[in-house]
Amino acid sequence: METARPLVLGIDFGTSNSACALIDAQGALQVIPLDGAKAEMPTALFFASETHSVLFGAEAMQAYLNGTEGRLLRSLKSLMGSRLMDEYTAVGDKSIRFFDIVVLFFKELKRRCEAHVGQPLTHAMLGRPVHFVDDDTERDQLAQETLGRAATEAGFTQIAYQLEPIAAALDYEQRVAKETTALVVDIGGGTSDFTVIRLNPERSAQGDRTADILATTGVHIGGTDFDRLLDLTTVMPHLGYKHVGTGGRIVPSSVFFDLSTWHLIHQAYTRKSMHFAKELWTDYTDQALHRRLMDALEEQHGHRMLASVEAAKIACSISGDGAVVNVDFLDRSLAPTVDAANMEAALHASLAQVVQCAQDCVAAAGLQAVDAVYLTGGSSALRTLIAALRAAMPQATLVEGNRFGGVAAGLAWAGAVHPY
Ligand SMILES: Nc1ncnc2c1ncn2[C@@H]1O[C@H](COP(=O)(O)OP(=O)(O)OP(=O)(O)O)[C@@H](O)[C@H]1O
Ligand SMILES: [Mg+2]
Numbered sequence: 001m002e003t004a005r006p007l008v009l010g011i012d013f014g015t016s017n018s019a020c021a022l023i024d025a026q027g028a029l030q031v032i033p034l035d036g037a038k039a040e041m042p043t044a045l046f047f048a049s050e051t052h053s054v055l056f057g058a059e060a061m062q063a064y065l066n067g068t069e070g071r072l073l074r075s076l077k078s079l080m081g082s083r084l085m086d087e088y089t090a091v092g093d094k095s096i097r098f099f100d101i102v103v104l105f106f107k108e109l110k111r112r113c114e115a116h117v118g119q120p121l122t123h124a125m126l127g128r129p130v131h132f133v134d135d136d137t138e139r140d141q142l143a144q145e146t147l148g149r150a151a152t153e154a155g156f157t158q159i160a161y162q163l164e165p166i167a168a169a170l171d172y173e174q175r176v177a178k179e180t181t182a183l184v185v186d187i188g189g190g191t192s193d194f195t196v197i198r199l200n201p202e203r204s205a206q207g208d209r210t211a212d213i214l215a216t217t218g219v220h221i222g223g224t225d226f227d228r229l230l231d232l233t234t235v236m237p238h239l240g241y242k243h244v245g246t247g248g249r250i251v252p253s254s255v256f257f258d259l260s261t262w263h264l265i266h267q268a269y270t271r272k273s274m275h276f277a278k279e280l281w282t283d284y285t286d287q288a289l290h291r292r293l294m295d296a297l298e299e300q301h302g303h304r305m306l307a308s309v310e311a312a313k314i315a316c317s318i319s320g321d322g323a324v325v326n327v328d329f330l331d332r333s334l335a336p337t338v339d340a341a342n343m344e345a346a347l348h349a350s351l352a353q354v355v356q357c358a359q360d361c362v363a364a365a366g367l368q369a370v371d372a373v374y375l376t377g378g379s380s381a382l383r384t385l386i387a388a389l390r391a392a393m394p395q396a397t398l399v400e401g402n403r404f405g406g407v408a409a410g411l412a413w414a415g416a417v418h419p420y
Pocket of ligand 1: 164313377380
């Protein structure tokens with residue numbers, strides 16, 4: 001008698017959001033409700049100082065935004081492949097390795113999924129971007145190993161990997177009726193990944209699809225970069241970014257880059273950085289700007305400012321209208337706005353790189369054009385990006401897909417046919 005296949009958990013550990021799915025014993029896709037009823041869960045942890053508890057996902061974001069005393073960690077995936085992964089960071093009166101924080105997150109994912117399916121899960125299909133790190137195969141390999149090690153330490157004993165855009169394609173394939181050559185575009189929080197793949201529902205059940213994958217490309221640009229660029233253009237000037245100070249010199253800018261980069265914000269609060277920032281007053285001619293910078297650092301408003309920028313980005317990308325970045329906690333007299341014009345100006349160069357990478361993928365597949373462009377990932381909702389892709393690929397049908405759960409679903413399909 002054939003033994004039942006073990007359940008394989010597809011894990012999309014995303015820069016901004018994570019999601020999990022599996023194919024159940026009846027062969028049906030189950031996307032796990034990870035965060036309340038929602039499939040996607042913010043890749044965030046919050047270490048609360050007073051209660052010494054650790055919160056995950058939406059709860060973590062909420063606690064932080066409500067002003068609970070403690071430390072927020074977000075965008076951990078951006079540290080994969082970097083030396084920071086093995087460094088210790090202060091949370092409350094303890095210090096903990098970034099790697100161990102990732103392990104904590106994986107343990108929580110595993111616990112929530114097991115609670116949902118009512119049995120232990122040991123097999124994982126892990127998604128990975130085309131490039132964790134651009135132009136450095138050694139560090140890229142290290143990043144994948146780190147991801148696998150974190151899953152192993154969390155208790156998964158059998159691990160395999162699939163590229164995120166291929167997973168997204170496998171999910172899309174469930175909905176195509178005939179052979180289609182598709183460019184799958186996955187614009188997430190940290191990376192933009194592309195695959196040109198021949199989709200055919202009749203070949204869905206095959207484990208090895210290597211022959212159908214015509215090309216993959218990827219670039220390390222995503223929604224968190226857009227947040228940074230928009231923070232730098234809308235909020236940071238009020239703290240002195242690009243302020244022309246004494247002697248006609250521009251104020252040194254590293255503190256503004258740290259404050260507007262999710263995974264580097266904590267660096268701005270170290271004693272050394274705070275000291276450096278304090279001394280910057282001599283570079284400012286407008287001391288009110290410097291006072292605001294020091295307020296932001298002393299009150300540790302970095303994540304709050306960036307979360308407000310992100311909210312305004314999303315609001316503007318959905319409605320097309322300008323959206324105010326709420327920084328009342330810093331200074332009620334300020335009302336920086338994200339609108340179509342400054343968004344276009346701030347993101348133009350990055351979006352051009354993303355579109356170029358999409359075109360490179362089609363060219364690498366040896367094609368002039370594809371039948372369909374399938375969009376997935378949270379940042380694929382950006383109107384300017386959709387317009388740029390449409391202009392670059394006029395022959396293709398643009399399909400707006402499952403923005404958040406698609407990669408996890410595809411990983412589940414890949415896991416179900418993988419020979420562990
Ligand atoms: N409507 C929207 N318009 C623009 N951006 C959006 C919208 N909704 C979400 N985003 C952005 O999408 C990003 C998250 O997308 P997603 O969950 O696909 O990323 P991820 O899978 O976590 O990241 P990655 O795949 O790069 O590791 C965030 O940067 C978020 O700000
Ligand atoms: Mg993703």
